[in-house]
Amino acid sequence: MTQADVIVIGAGAAGLMCASTAAQRGRRVLLLEGAEKVGKKILISGGGRCNFTNIQAGPDNYISANPHFCKSAFQRYTAWDFIDLIERHEIAYHEKTLGQLFCDDRSRLVVDLLLDECRQGGVEIRTGCQIQSVTKQDQFELSDATASYSASSLMIASGGLSIPKMGASSFGHDIARQFGLGIVPCRPGLVPLTFTAADLERYDGLSGVSTPVRLRCGKQSFREAMLFTHKGLSGPAILQISSYWQPGESITIDLLPDLELVSEVATWRRPRPAAELKTMLATHLPARLVQRLLELHLPSKPIRQLNERDIQLLTRLFHEWEVKPGGTEGYRKAEVTIGGVESAELSSKTFESSKVPGLYFIGEVVDVTGWLGGYNFQWAWSSGHCAGLFV
Ligand SMILES: Cc1cc2nc3c(=O)[nH]c(=O)nc-3n(C[C@H](O)[C@H](O)[C@H](O)COP(=O)(O)OP(=O)(O)OC[C@H]3O[C@@H](n4cnc5c(N)ncnc54)[C@H](O)[C@@H]3O)c2cc1C
Numbered sequence: 001m002t003q004a005d006v007i008v009i010g011a012g013a014a015g016l017m018c019a020s021t022a023a024q025r026g027r028r029v030l031l032l033e034g035a036e037k038v039g040k041k042i043l044i045s046g047g048g049r050c051n052f053t054n055i056q057a058g059p060d061n062y063i064s065a066n067p068h069f070c071k072s073a074f075q076r077y078t079a080w081d082f083i084d085l086i087e088r089h090e091i092a093y094h095e096k097t098l099g100q101l102f103c104d105d106r107s108r109l110v111v112d113l114l115l116d117e118c119r120q121g122g123v124e125i126r127t128g129c130q131i132q133s134v135t136k137q138d139q140f141e142l143s144d145a146t147a148s149y150s151a152s153s154l155m156i157a158s159g160g161l162s163i164p165k166m167g168a169s170s171f172g173h174d175i176a177r178q179f180g181l182g183i184v185p186c187r188p189g190l191v192p193l194t195f196t197a198a199d200l201e202r203y204d205g206l207s208g209v210s211t212p213v214r215l216r217c218g219k220q221s222f223r224e225a226m227l228f229t230h231k232g233l234s235g236p237a238i239l240q241i242s243s244y245w246q247p248g249e250s251i252t253i254d255l256l257p258d259l260e261l262v263s264e265v266a267t268w269r270r271p272r273p274a275a276e277l278k279t280m281l282a283t284h285l286p287a288r289l290v291q292r293l294l295e296l297h298l299p300s301k302p303i304r305q306l307n308e309r310d311i312q313l314l315t316r317l318f319h320e321w322e323v324k325p326g327g328t329e330g331y332r333k334a335e336v337t338i339g340g341v342e343s344a345e346l347s348s349k350t351f352e353s354s355k356v357p358g359l360y361f362i363g364e365v366v367d368v369t370g371w372l373g374g375y376n377f378q379w380a381w382s383s384g385h386c387a388g389l390f391v
Helices: 013-024 040-048 071-076 079-088 108-121 171-178 197-202 236-242 261-269 277-282 287-297 308-319 375-388
Strands: 002-009 029-032 051-054 093-095 100-103 124-126 133-136 140-143 148-156 183-189 210-217 220-228 232-234 251-254 321-323 336-341 359-361
Touching: 002 013, 002 140, 013 029, 013 108, 013 148, 013 375, 029 148, 040 051, 040 108, 051 079, 051 375, 071 375, 079 108, 079 375, 148 171, 171 183, 171 336, 210 236, 220 236, 232 236, 261 277, 261 308, 277 287, 287 308, 308 321
Parallel strands: 002 029, 002 148, 029 124, 148 359
Antiparallel strands: 051 100, 093 100, 133 140, 140 148, 183 336, 210 220, 210 251, 220 232, 251 321
């Protein structure tokens, strides 16, 4: 039986951050990882350049049944605290867009930074240790296929359900249930949306077409790029709204967010009355998309022939295009899991369970999910650091 003060399960972003913080306070920390290497999601993140934080990160960029829960951690460990750590490790970075910070070089540097911090604290890291059972007597006792471990504090940093082929599982949620904690129902977030069978046929051949849009679902809206895929819609705008979309709801898409179509028609009518509608639209949108939408709804004609009804139809079609997705591409493609361990069961200061002293949950396993753009790593850093100060 290997003994430690603190056992952290999961050497992802949250687990590595928490382990190094606790160990640098003098705690004897054992970090157990099921995979053969640590930080696998960090390595593949941000297209290999790790979008490690967002300078605009704040509670409004997160989805949770209890929107206040994350506030304390974000106040105590901000994006600037992590940037400071990045700078101390001399990792070059840049802002890509919308406050998103990426490494200039490889994501590997962020994993190396975290490993270095763990080394400084003397964290013992063991990989290939897939924990199968947890019990609590005086201490927590854990076992994997070959060994047993015990500690008075147990930190669950085992992540969510997204990307099962990378080892994601319901382990953390199962442990929470075992100890009587609630789970907010889970669903895939930051995930491509699929068309219904009818829309798949309607929009067949548009795969690869991309355009900036403003889209909304309920009260939430985003303005970013959208991409047609061979299954439906993706791109940053769709990934963002997917976290707010519920089955059966429609998404309203403004395909011309920088243009007032009515005035554009008026502008063209005078000097170029014989110009085709599709020509005018194709100066602002991909020609393939224009052609398909017009084929489906309003045959192209010279601008001078457009009547009031046509203009109303065009406005609806291009400024308020309504799509009712058939579903999502699921956890296989989702960047995050929405839902998870109920935050009402945890201290927002220490992340310890109120029901089970010594049991903590951090990172994606908790019901706090960020937008696309570095927000999810910031949650992992903030929750991991704050829990590491108390465990
Ligand atoms: C393709 C992709 C790209 C992404 N890009 C970004 C990005 O650029 N910026 C951003 O902010 N977010 C990004 N995310 C989201 C981000 O990766 C996650 O929110 C973040 O990794 C969550 O950190 P975590 O430590 O809570 O969980 P994870 O990183 O999932 O780590 C959990 C760890 O626990 C281990 N584990 C699970 N069960 C057990 C067990 N029973 N025993 C032992 N170990 C176990 C797992 O193997 C894993 O290593 C991306 C996600 C994906 C899928």
